[in-house]
Amino acid sequence: xxxxxxxxxxxxxxxxxxxxxxxxxxxxxxxxxxxxxxxxxxxxxxxxxxxxxxxxxxxxxxxxxxxxxxxxxxxxxxxxxxxxxxxxxxxxxxxxxxxxxxxxxxxxxxxxxxxxxxxxxxxxxxxxxxxxxxxxxxxxxxxxxxxxxxxxxxxxxxxxxxxxxxxxxxxxxxxxxxxxxxxxxxxxxxxxxxxxxxxxxxxxxxxxxxxxxxxxxxxxxxxxxxxxxxxxxxxxxxxxxxxxxxxxxxxxxxxxxxxxxxxxxxxxxxxxxxxxxxxxxxxxxxxxxxxxxxxxxxxxxxxxxxxxxxxxxxxxxxxxxxxxxxxxxxxxxxxxxxxxxxxxxxxxxxxxxxxxxxxxxxxxxxxxxxxxxxxxxxxxxxxxxxxxxxxxxxxxxxxxxxxxxxxxxxxxxxxxxxxxxxxxxxxxxxxxxxxxxxxxxxxxxxxxxxxxxxxxxxxxxxxxxxxxxxxxxxxxxxxxxxxxxxxx
Amino acid sequence: xxxxxxxxxxxxxxxxxxxxxxxxxxxxxxxxxxxxxxxxxxxxxxxxxxxxxxxxxxxxxxxxxxxxxxxxxxxxxxxxxxxxxxxxxxxxxxx
Numbered sequence: 001x002x003x004x005x006x007x008x009x010x011x012x013x014x015x016x017x018x019x020x021x022x023x024x025x026x027x028x029x030x031x032x033x034x035x036x037x038x039x040x041x042x043x044x045x046x047x048x049x050x051x052x053x054x055x056x057x058x059x060x061x062x063x064x065x066x067x068x069x070x071x072x073x074x075x076x077x078x079x080x081x082x083x084x085x086x087x088x089x090x091x092x093x094x095x096x097x098x099x100x101x102x103x104x105x106x107x108x109x110x111x112x113x114x115x116x117x118x119x120x121x122x123x124x125x126x127x128x129x130x131x132x133x134x135x136x137x138x139x140x141x142x143x144x145x146x147x148x149x150x151x152x153x154x155x156x157x158x159x160x161x162x163x164x165x166x167x168x169x170x171x172x173x174x175x176x177x178x179x180x181x182x183x184x185x186x187x188x189x190x191x192x193x194x195x196x197x198x199x200x201x202x203x204x205x206x207x208x209x210x211x212x213x214x215x216x217x218x219x220x221x222x223x224x225x226x227x228x229x230x231x232x233x234x235x236x237x238x239x240x241x242x243x244x245x246x247x248x249x250x251x252x253x254x255x256x257x258x259x260x261x262x263x264x265x266x267x268x269x270x271x272x273x274x275x276x277x278x279x280x281x282x283x284x285x286x287x288x289x290x291x292x293x294x295x296x297x298x299x300x301x302x303x304x305x306x307x308x309x310x311x312x313x314x315x316x317x318x319x320x321x322x323x324x325x326x327x328x329x330x331x332x333x334x335x336x337x338x339x340x341x342x343x344x345x346x347x348x349x350x351x352x353x354x355x356x357x358x359x360x361x362x363x364x365x366x367x368x369x370x371x372x373x374x375x376x377x378x379x380x381x382x383x384x385x386x387x388x389x390x391x392x393x394x395x396x397x398x399x400x401x402x403x404x405x406x407x408x409x410x411x412x413x414x415x416x417x418x419x420x421x422x423x424x425x426x427x428x429x430x431x432x433x434x435x436x437x438x439x440x441x442x443x444x445x446x447x448x449x450x451x452x453x454x455x456x457x458x459x460x461x462x463x464x465x466x467x468x469x470x471x472x473x474x475x476x477x478x479x480x481x482x483x484x485x486x487x488x
Numbered sequence: 489x490x491x492x493x494x495x496x497x498x499x500x501x502x503x504x505x506x507x508x509x510x511x512x513x514x515x516x517x518x519x520x521x522x523x524x525x526x527x528x529x530x531x532x533x534x535x536x537x538x539x540x541x542x543x544x545x546x547x548x549x550x551x552x553x554x555x556x557x558x559x560x561x562x563x564x565x566x567x568x569x570x571x572x573x574x575x576x577x578x579x580x581x582x583x
Contacts, residue, residue, distance in 0.1 A: 061514055304531070309528055313521065342503065344578055363521060369501060378538060385533075419517055420521055
């Protein structure tokens with residue numbers, strides 16, 4: 001085994017190779033840093049590469065393996081972190097000019113847990129500014145390109161993390177999913193992306209976008225890696241009052257159980273006219289594979305699906321407008337001087353925020369302003385209840401819902417200039433966020449043009465184990481396992 | 489439909505200084521987005537309770553005991569402007 005082909009290895013391969021002394025964490029970290037240096041100028045997945053810290057952590061990990069005191073399956077595994085996760089002493093920008101030079105004084109809980117498990121960070125990945133977007137074109141610094149086709153977007157907002165995993169620039173990566181920001185880029189980049197149950201993973205140290213929806217999760221080469229990683233990052237944290245105090249199961253242990261008798265719901269609304277026919281075909285073929293593995297199929301309806309997007313684009317911007325009020329040029333971040341406090345704040349935010357962030361702050365402020373709050377924000381919260389009830393009704397009869405992750409595959413840079421057209425990309429991912437339930441995207445084929453297609457499994461709250469098991473069963477049976485982009 | 493005056497009023501609330509061109513573009517874009525959002529009116533939500541959070545939340549209590557916190561210097565390290573242990577801002581109160 002050689003470190004020259006690190007991009008071929010998944011997280012569980014690495015741990016195994018380290019234990020057998022076939023590879024060392026330092027050699028693998030160097031190999032990744034070399035790949036980043038050679039390939040990232042074309043992909044632009046990273047905003048910050050922390051080579052020195054990564055190598056220092058790799059040496060410490062190597063010492064642990066040498067003395068047989070390794071910390072578990074993530075020890076010495078090089079990962080990438082979406083640049084909304086606070087990292088002590090390492091610039092955390094949210095891909096925004098307003099935080100261009102912000103250096104957090106503390107680590108996010110997720111970062112702390114990964115460090116404690118021996119994982120090491122290669123750096124911070126690009127995103128749509130403050131995680132608002134579906135293409136990573138709205139980064140305040142640079143767009144990221146899709147490793148499968150550099151003229152296309154990687155999806156978003158966790159586009160840098162998805163591109164890093166797809167391009168072999170990290171063994172695994174972390175993203176956040178507020179309306180699909182892990183699953184949609186995972187689908188676009190042909191990797192696995194898991195959004196856990198709301199509250200399953202602590203949000204402490206995650207820069208807030210929409211607090212009732214935000215959730216951190218992994219982007220990985222395969223489902224087993226997602227299971228391994230989730231176990232490390234999940235669990236209660238007293239520093240996040242919304243984190244759930246529930247046992248964290250050994251997700252990987254039950255991965256290989258068969259799925260005979262598993263009841264899969266197929267929602268009619270996700271196979272409607274707007275879905276790309278190639279996606280429709282690929283997802284139906286995947287569902288046939290699942291039936292072949294012993295799952296039973298149940299057609300059903302999630303009638304509020306068509307309204308979820310509209311509700312989301314009131315709730316998320318409303319929460320964002322409140323969360324982003326903190327960027328006022330006083331305590332951290334950019335400051336543009338003004339003639340008084342309000343003038344200073346208004347100039348600072350005008351210079352620091354990009355067009356999409358301004359649009360959402362405006363939309364959210366409008367939806368919460370006097371006279372409109374009940375008609376917009378209040379109405380959206382009631383629709384959110386209906387979305388949740390749709391799933392409750394469905395899950396009375398089925399164990400999981402299976403559907404496409406996105407209505408379309410990766411589009412070209414600059415293709416979607418109309419904000420609303422961009423928002424419609426999230427139609428199939430948003431409902432799970434509104435309901436707070438777990439969902440995963442797993443590759444299920446390619447279009448004739450060679451672009452990845454994502455299959456989505458949605459489960460009951462805290463039922464990640466079953467979501468992962470079904471996705472793993474499908475992945476194991478799927479013929480494109482191991483297909484990788486050609487980066488020369 | 490949103491008027492220019494609405495955009496300007498919301499921008500003041502949001503503390504965003506907008507250019508003329510931005511104001512007009514936002515008027516058009518917000519109008520289009522809100523027109524789309526208006527489809528929610530078609531949905532009957534009478535008697536439906538609002539959902540503010542997907543998971544049931546209760547107040548989280550803890551003992552009111554002092555705990556270690558980050559040193560002031562660490563919190564001031566990112567300050568755009570400071571004097572001693574304070575963030576400096578433009579004068580708010582008139583003489």
